[in-house]
Amino acid sequence: MDLLPQFLANGLVIGSFYALSALGLTLILGLMRVVNFAHGELYMLGGVLGWWVTTALGLDFLTGLALVALVMGVFGWLVDRVLIERIRGQGEEPGILLTIGLSIFLANTALLVVGTAPLKVEGPVSSGPVFLGPIVVTKIRLFAVAVCAALIVAAYLLIQKTRLGRAMRATFQDPMAAQLAGIKTANVYACTFALGTVIASLAGMLLGSIYSAQVSVGGLVSMKAFVVVILGGMGSFAGAIVGGLVLGVAEALWGGYVATGWVDIIGFVIVILTLVFRPYGLFSKRAERA
Amino acid sequence: MQFERNAILVALLAAGLLPLAVHDQYLLHVAIMVLFYAVLATSLNLVVGYVGEFSLGHTAFLGTGAYAAALLSTQLGWPMWATIPAAGVLAAAMGLLIGSITLRLQGPFFVIVTLSFAEVLRLVADNWVAFTNGPMGIAGVPQPAWLAQAGNLATKQFFFYLAWGVLAVSLYLAYRFVYSNAGRAAVAVRENRYVAQSIGIRPFRYAMLAFVLGAFLAGMAGGFYAHYISFVGPEVFRFAFMVSMIIMVLIGGKGTLVGPLIGALLVTFLEEYLREAKELRLSLFGLAVMAIVLFLPRGLMGFLTTRREMRTPPYALSRAPRGAAPADWRSQIRCALGRGGAILSGVSGAWRLGKPK
Numbered sequence: 001m002d003l004l005p006q007f008l009a010n011g012l013v014i015g016s017f018y019a020l021s022a023l024g025l026t027l028i029l030g031l032m033r034v035v036n037f038a039h040g041e042l043y044m045l046g047g048v049l050g051w052w053v054t055t056a057l058g059l060d061f062l063t064g065l066a067l068v069a070l071v072m073g074v075f076g077w078l079v080d081r082v083l084i085e086r087i088r089g090q091g092e093e094p095g096i097l098l099t100i101g102l103s104i105f106l107a108n109t110a111l112l113v114v115g116t117a118p119l120k121v122e123g124p125v126s127s128g129p130v131f132l133g134p135i136v137v138t139k140i141r142l143f144a145v146a147v148c149a150a151l152i153v154a155a156y157l158l159i160q161k162t163r164l165g166r167a168m169r170a171t172f173q174d175p176m177a178a179q180l181a182g183i184k185t186a187n188v189y190a191c192t193f194a195l196g197t198v199i200a201s202l203a204g205m206l207l208g209s210i211y212s213a214q215v216s217v218g219g220l221v222s223m224k225a226f227v228v229v230i231l232g233g234m235g236s237f238a239g240a241i242v243g244g245l246v247l248g249v250a251e252a253l254w255g256g257y258v259a260t261g262w263v264d265i266i267g268f269v270i271v272i273l274t275l276v277f278r279p280y281g282l283f284s285k286r287a288e289r290a
Numbered sequence: 291m292q293f294e295r296n297a298i299l300v301a302l303l304a305a306g307l308l309p310l311a312v313h314d315q316y317l318l319h320v321a322i323m324v325l326f327y328a329v330l331a332t333s334l335n336l337v338v339g340y341v342g343e344f345s346l347g348h349t350a351f352l353g354t355g356a357y358a359a360a361l362l363s364t365q366l367g368w369p370m371w372a373t374i375p376a377a378g379v380l381a382a383a384m385g386l387l388i389g390s391i392t393l394r395l396q397g398p399f400f401v402i403v404t405l406s407f408a409e410v411l412r413l414v415a416d417n418w419v420a421f422t423n424g425p426m427g428i429a430g431v432p433q434p435a436w437l438a439q440a441g442n443l444a445t446k447q448f449f450f451y452l453a454w455g456v457l458a459v460s461l462y463l464a465y466r467f468v469y470s471n472a473g474r475a476a477v478a479v480r481e482n483r484y485v486a487q488s489i490g491i492r493p494f495r496y497a498m499l500a501f502v503l504g505a506f507l508a509g510m511a512g513g514f515y516a517h518y519i520s521f522v523g524p525e526v527f528r529f530a531f532m533v534s535m536i537i538m539v540l541i542g543g544k545g546t547l548v549g550p551l552i553g554a555l556l557v558t559f560l561e562e563y564l565r566e567a568k569e570l571r572l573s574l575f576g577l578a579v580m581a582i583v584l585f586l587p588r589g590l591m592g593f594l595t596t597r598r599e600m601r602t603p604p605y606a607l608s609r610a611p612r613g614a615a616p617a618d619w620r621s622q623i624r625c626a627l628g629r630g631g632a633i634l635s636g637v638s639g640a641w642r643l644g645k646p647k
Contacts (some may be wrong), residue, residue: 086584092397093344097540097583104533105576112570201342221411226402234398236491266415268406275395275403 002134007256008249009135013145015248016180019241020148020203021221022170023155024196024226030235031172034084038103039225040218041110046072046201047111048212051119061124065147068205069198076197080190090188092139101159103218119207144206151202152161157238168192173236205230220264227267233273246270298461299549305331306454309447318446322518324451324558326511330531331550333507336464338536339545340473340613342480342496343396346532347404350411351381351505353526355512357415360428370434374456374513381509382502389501389503393494412527428521431516449518456514460507464547467503480545522525530572534561537575540582543589552590611633 003115025039033231037040046068053064084103087094127140159165170178171188204213204221205287232239247267308321337345355377358533416421422428437445465474476496478486483493491556496581516522538557542549564571586593604625 083580083584094583094587096344096398096401097536098580100533100536100575101583103576104579105573106573108570108576112573141416171532222407230402243317250554259417260414262417265410268410268413271406272391272403275399276391287394 003256005134006136007252009132009137010250011252012245013137013141013248013250014146015023016148017203017207017244018224018228018247019244020206021200022225022232022240022244023237024199024203025222025236026223026232026235027199028193028196029154029229031168032084032088032189033092034083034193036196037096037099037222038106038218039099039196040220040222041103041106042072042076042197042200043204043221044110044213044215044218045075045106046213047208047217048102048114048119048122048204049201050121051213054122061122065202065205068201072201073177073194073198076194077190079197080193081186084193085186085189086260103222107218114215116215118212118214119208120212121205122168123209125182137153139208140210144210147206148203150239151199155199158195159237164188164191182289190264200245222266227271230271292363293490294547298465298551301548301551302454302458302461305457306451309450309489312514313443315442315446315624318443318450320558320562322446322450322453324555325450325457326515326518327534327538327558328554329453329457329507329511329514330535330550331554332460332464332547333511334535335539335544335547335550336500336504336507339467339549340422340476340480341393341500343393343400345392345404345504346401346536347388347392347406347408348406348508349531351385351508351527352515352531353408353411353415353524354384355381355509356516356522356526357422357512358509359428359516360431361421361627363432363517364428364430370432370517374510374517377513377516378510379505381512382506384509385502386498388503389498391482391524393497393501408527408532410629412524415524415527420523425524427521427525429521431520431522433517433520442638453514453518460510461493461547463503465506467500468547471501473494477545479513482617488523505515531627533572537579537582540589541586543591543593543595546589546591546595549589549591551587624637 006114021039021043028034028036028039033051049068049071051063051271053059053067054061057064059067079102083098084095087098117222123140125139125143127138129136130139130142137146159168167178167183167188168191170181171185175185178188207213219260224247228243230243231246232241232243248272250270251263251266254266297369305321305325309318312318312321333351334348337343337348358380359373359377363370368376387405388404392400392407395403404523416425417422429537433445440448446481474500475486475491478489478491479493479496480484487493511527515526534557538549538553541556542551542553542554544550549604561571582589588596
């Protein structure tokens with residue numbers, strides 16, 4: 001029983017990572033109605049790029065993070081303008097297929113370029129332990145949680161306080177009305193996709209410094225992010241955060257008390273149960289269109 | 291309808307004659323895989339093309355069938371002619387279970403939950419070592435005893451005809467479903483759920499029928515795979531199978547019976563041809579999927595039928611004299627629905643198609 005605080009702490013740490021990974025997905029899904037199956041691959045690209053800029057270019061972690069954000073932002077913007085724009089307004093299925101194709105392409109091209117070996121992103125702080133009462137956390141994890149929180153707050157401020165954020169929310173509520181009010185919705189969509197891409201890739205780089213960046217990780221990340229998004233409700237900012245924390249804690253407790261081999265099953269069981277009993281998530285404000 | 295039936299019959303006949311002409315073992319193996327994938331693509335097409343929902347969890351049924359056949363034959367000693375149908379039935383039962391949950395959902399929810407189910411099954415196969423032997427898989431799934439003396443070529447020929455038989459059964463069932471009242475009702479639901487509901491078609495029921503039939507076919511394919519490869523591991527649930535199936539259905543054209551066959555033929559040969567460059571192949575597949583979605587959204591068959599429809603103006607149908615032979619129902623529905631305010635004629639058209647029994 002004395003391990004409970006430790007499990008909870010581990011769960012909350014992992015949960016905040018899940019929340020950040022899922023945030024980009026929920027933004028894209030909520031605003032653009034695009035189910036982005038390439039989300040995990042964007043995360044992976046962030047990790048691989050992060051590894052490249054910190055080792056090959058020799059930048060320090062935070063500069064590297066900024067560079068990755070810039071590159072991936074441009075990439076996300078281009079993906080939207082070149083690919084997703086063509087299928088906008090055709091319902092969900094083309095989007096699903098397109099992003100599945102994109103994810104296959106990205107994952108395997110990355111595999112061709114950097115291979116299967118795990119790539120360790122050089123972290124900014126040591127991985128030594130910190131003792132907080134009965135709990136042990138490594139320094140780098142605390143650092144990562146802090147960056148996670150900062151990024152989440154930054155994204156929140158971007159959406160709530162800036163002109164672009166207002167345009168995003170207007171488009172979310174009613175694309176047609178937003179367009180009539182003079183908002184360039186195509187631009188807003190591209191920016192949203194870029195924002196989602198940036199958040200996903202930063203999560204990838206951040207976690208690459210704790211675990212390691214791996215080319216094959218995309219599918220798992222996508223699945224976890226979907227679990228979080230479904231649990232929290234599609235397009236819900238708070239839902240993504242709470243969903244991430246819930247999933248992290250649930251996995252940590254399950255892994256601690258029941259069986260480690262079955263940890264990944266938790267997420268899928270949560271998804272199935274959520275969709276059966278509360279199909280629009282815990283926090284969805286509005287009913288889904290029929 | 292006639293065209294599809296004739297095309298299928300010709301394709302099956304040609305395939306059946308193939309082993310008489312080809313005695314190369316490798317080519318026969320490729321041909322067997324074409325047949326195997328054709329069954330899978332046909333079964334996925336029933337869900338994707340006729341229910342109109344996108345399932346990413348079809349490997350669940352393939353895997354269930356493969357494990358069922360492997361376990362039944364190694365643990366209980368069932369002969370092969372019993373395990374393959376049993377694999378289909380068990381997969382259909384799995385389809386009933388999964389479908390009863392997932393078919394209440396639509397769009398992205400459906401996609402993710404079907405994928406979740408496949409992943410859950412993969413994790414079970416990976417972790418429940420006592421039952422499935424975990425990551426080691428089940429080796430030595432028996433093949434009929436007389437094949438041991440018959441030599442390699444005869445073995446390949448035997449399995450070719452077995453796969454051919456499974457495919458023939460699958461196509462027969464799929465054909466009977468698609469051109470039955472139930473199949474037409476499913477199409478009506480796919481094209482417009484609300485019009486279909488308004489004339490008394492229950493979407494859930496027909497979606498379920500197609501889903502379970504698809505699961506049954508995929509399960510039989512899995513059973514065949516278990517005996518042919520003689521090994522079953524958690525890889526049968528892997529996403530690569532799913533990717534191949536999706537591409538086959540999409541390239542060929544979903545919602546047609548011939549399309550998936552063309553897709554299976556093309557993709558299997560392409561896969562073999564590009565085997566040297568494994569990762570490059572998958573990269574190219576990714577590009578192919580994107581290109582199809584952008585430029586050929588209805589697949590090769592859809593491309594052909596669109597051209598044919600363009601030559602015969604679609605509205606000619608509604609001007610046809612009463613009592614004329616019933617025209618192609620799909621274009622009838624489409625032209626009825628396509629015109630604004632013509633819901634009524636859509637209802638009457640769909641009523642004629644999906645009259646409740």
